[in-house]
Amino acid sequence: MPSFILSRRRFGALLFSAGLALSMPGWAQEAPVPIPPPDADPAESGASARALFAGGCFWGVQGVFQHVKGVTRAVSGYAGGAAETATYDRVTSGITGHAETVEVTYDPSVISYGRLLQIFFSVAHNPTQLNFQGPDHGTQYRSALFSLTAQQAETARAYIAQLEATGLFPGPIVTALEPDAVFYPAEQYHQDFLTLYPSWPYIVVNDLPKVEALRTLFADLYRDEPVLVGQL
Template structure:
């Protein structure tokens, strides 16, 4: 995709991009997901991998969370040879756009990251799409990096299903950890470097604002970096 049709303040802007697809449906709704009943027990710096649509927004949200040391956009679920934006965005590979998060569980726990993921990042009822983007590469998925994360993720999804917060079934996948391949340099810190980009303004900036409003205790105004 080389061009993006973005609706901003009632006007349609045509913007040259090499990123995510054109808006086709309403933005994901913000949901106040409950605290997890099962608390993650971790120590030392840990890694989490989440897929929640276009990685620009996922990375932007988690980069504003206290305790997150880094958030790297990339690809997961396919081969290194095919871990290329053009191939992945065509939908012919098994990759998902993901973000690899390094975090300090003394500051932010894994279950709290999951709560943010389901509350403001992605709609767990959408199958192989998020927001304006369609295709399996935009699926919502959790990739546990340990047995503890796997247990916590399964318990939290079960908790959310029982809570019936959404009118449609939750289809979020838990996927086996495979190799992570960082995305191209121009995708990294995309919102930080392109705050006025049409896609960012329309789809991703509202997610960061929702994070600040809903979870002010974990929100950081600056991007978290070592």
């Protein structure tokens, strides 16, 4: 395991060793229920489509989408900044404009962009936290949707408005809608991190509950065996 990870996730490890628990990414921890799917979820053509999701540390977001039926690839990386600064060491400074992002490739005949949005807002992260997720703070951990098509942008915009109107969230949704972003894959040692290091304290506290919430709330979309970058 890269030595830098110890320092990066020290805060999460300390919380774990002290027996504390960070909030699950749901709004009703006692009996979590999924938020409604989008009212408008236009059909997509083609055998494959891509979507970009930023919701804090990419380890957990990648881990969630790797367990979703219809997802054929989920890659951790960076979006929102320039190519020359799309490296872990630069992005963690918080001044490059990037957000830790996961590129999800999926089969539209199996799962729609709207359903991926539902999972993103239900279990992959907390969209009411501005420029942080759990122990990770900075704009590089912001909640954002980098739309790749005009249809994605409109679907995301309408869905956020729909969710705001439900009153299910403990605060306003702060997810940014950022079009025309370029995705840059992260270093190989970040890929499949949740699967490779399931006992790492940060993963145990912050990310495994997300996968469990996916299994519980979206049983029809959950698959036990994740699709891994290292297998492709």
